[in-house]
Amino acid sequence: MPPEKSYSKTSVEERLLASIDMIDVSQACALLRIETDDPEAIMHAMARGDTIITLTRNGRAMLPLFQFDTVNGRIFDVVGTILKLRPARFSNLRLAYWLTRAHVDFGGPPTDRFGKDDAAILAAFRRYIEPVHHG
Structure with missing residues (x-):
């Protein structure tokens, strides 16, 4: 008998997405003070240019x-470097997972240190992505 279709991947993804505060493309443009009739095109262009992290939720x-410095209306510089x-x-979802989970170096998620400890975040990320070598 073939195995039943597994829904665990979807539920894990949905739980992760639900745990992250997100805004839509129009809100992002407003936050960044970008005036446009096509906010989706602007945000997709920024994502293609490794400037911003986008995720898909409910299509x-x-x-x-x-990733936004809401006080100054900009994207934290460390985001582009990480991208x-x-x-x-690494998918954007995997990246968001790493960024939002507690990390031993920071006593919390790396995102809590954006704009304050960028060099340490980058060092931790470089260690995380380093290939495992056995032997």
Whole structure:
């Protein structure tokens, strides 16, 4: 008998997405003070340029709020650097997971240290993505 279709992947993904404060593309443009008639195109272009992290929730492009410096209306610089370092095998979802989970170096998630401890975040991320060598 073939195995039943597993829904655990979807539920894990949904739980992760539900645990992250997110905004839609229009809210992101407003936060960044970008005036446009096509906020989705702007955010997709920024995502293609490794400037911003986007996730899909219920078929809509959503952006994790942690990557925005809401006081100054910008994206934290460390986000772009992490996106450029990220291996191709890492999805945005996996990246968001790593960024939002407690890390021993920070006593909490790396996102809590954005703009304050960027060098340490980058060092921790480089260690995380380093390939495992046995032998």
